Amino acid sequence: MIFRALFLVGLMTLTAYVGYKGWKMYEFNQLTSQERANILVATPIEGKYSLTDHNGQRVTEQTYSGRHTLIFFGYTWCPDVCPTLLTDIAFIMDELGEASDKVVPLFISVDPERDTVSVLKEYVGEFHPGIVGLTGSLDDVAAAAKSFRVGYGKVVMDPADPEDYSMSHSADLFLMGPDGKPVKQYRFGVDAEALVKDIQAVLTDG
Amino acid sequence: MKKFFMLTVVSLTLVLATAGTVFATEYKVGELTISDVWSRASPSVAKAGAVYMTITNNGAMMDMISGIKTSMAGKAMVHESKMVDGVMKMEHAMHVMIKPGEALTMEPGGFHVMLMKLTGELTDGTSFPLTIEFKNAGSVELTVNVKKK
Numbered sequence: 001m002i003f004r005a006l007f008l009v010g011l012m013t014l015t016a017y018v019g020y021k022g023w024k025m026y027e028f029n030q031l032t033s034q035e036r037a038n039i040l041v042a043t044p045i046e047g048k049y050s051l052t053d054h055n056g057q058r059v060t061e062q063t064y065s066g067r068h069t070l071i072f073f074g075y076t077w078c079p080d081v082c083p084t085l086l087t088d089i090a091f092i093m094d095e096l097g098e099a100s101d102k103v104v105p106l107f108i109s110v111d112p113e114r115d116t117v118s119v120l121k122e123y124v125g126e127f128h129p130g131i132v133g134l135t136g137s138l139d140d141v142a143a144a145a146k147s148f149r150v151g152y153g154k155v156v157m158d159p160a161d162p163e164d165y166s167m168s169h170s171a172d173l174f175l176m177g178p179d180g181k182p183v184k185q186y187r188f189g190v191d192a193e194a195l196v197k198d199i200q201a202v203l204t205d206g
Numbered sequence: 207m208k209k210f211f212m213l214t215v216v217s218l219t220l221v222l223a224t225a226g227t228v229f230a231t232e233y234k235v236g237e238l239t240i241s242d243v244w245s246r247a248s249p250s251v252a253k254a255g256a257v258y259m260t261i262t263n264n265g266a267m268m269d270m271i272s273g274i275k276t277s278m279a280g281k282a283m284v285h286e287s288k289m290v291d292g293v294m295k296m297e298h299a300m301h302v303m304i305k306p307g308e309a310l311t312m313e314p315g316g317f318h319v320m321l322m323k324l325t326g327e328l329t330d331g332t333s334f335p336l337t338i339e340f341k342n343a344g345s346v347e348l349t350v351n352v353k354k355k
């Protein structure tokens with residue numbers, strides 16, 4: 001009897017949770033792209049990092065001081081989300097035109113074991129010459145991710161082939177100001193044209 | 207006269223180009239229709255890629271993807287990118303159903319055929335074959351167009 005009651009309570013909780021998540025997804029899908037573009041995550045982030053760029057130079061957030069940075073975390077073995085975002089970033093840079101001089105897009109690897117400096121250089125460069133790939137030691141990357149409150153982890157898809165792992169990672173896009181402080185944080189899925197408009201507005205305002 | 211000729215050529219080209227987009231390749235297998243088959247061009251160092259398509263079930267029976275093979279990759283399987291608490295996770299979609307009267311849209315940030323251990327480069331403007339097998343409808347060979355999009 002008690003088990004049955006527990007089971008029912010469990011089932012109800014699960015249903016409620018799934019319903020809530022479904023509703024949230026629905027709500028998000030109802031937003032216009034401009035509304036989506038303005039979705040900011042309330043949690044303030046620090047956004048500090050000390051990593052190696054794809055030319056082998058050590059960089060921190062101060063390296064790009066005076067320019068905005070557009071930052072996201074990913075990995076080169078990523079089949080879907082990262083190439084999609086990188087294509088969007090290339091589009092944004094092209095659309096910004098001259099103003100793109102004021103923006104440095106940074107692609108921070110969450111998979112430094114496979115993403116060496118040379119791999120990153122070749123990878124990001126084919127999307128857009130302006131994109132800079134950053135990598136580092138496992139600790140460097142962990143510290144950077146923590147500072148951006150970015151979660152990531154290794155996922156082995158096929159136990160028979162553990163080398164062929166994939167990475168789960170936050171796909172948020174961070175726009176940081178010329179002072180290195182966070183300005184905006186966009187969720188994955190925001191229309192690239194809406195992003196262009198939003199970033200243009202930020203650049204014009206200051 | 208020359209002007210008229212040029213105009214005809216230009217409009218003919220335009221008509222053909224439009225027709226090309228409207229009548230983009232569609233594949234039929236059993237009661238299923240497959241369209242918009244494409245893969246994103248990726249850097250030559252990329253080790254993985256993704257194929258996207260739309261599968262519409264015009265029949266009265268549920269169908270399921272039972273296998274995918276392509277010479278472009280050592281392994282190909284359906285995955286789903288899912289946002290869980292702000293983190294993008296990839297899940298191996300074991301049983302991908304195509305319900306009767308509905309369409310399964312594989313697009314960036316969602317369902318996709320993940321290509322692992324690429325055997326070649328996904329170069330913009332090229333194409334490669336991919337065979338997809340369904341539990342009921344059987345199998346069909348598709349031509350995947352690689353583009354930047």
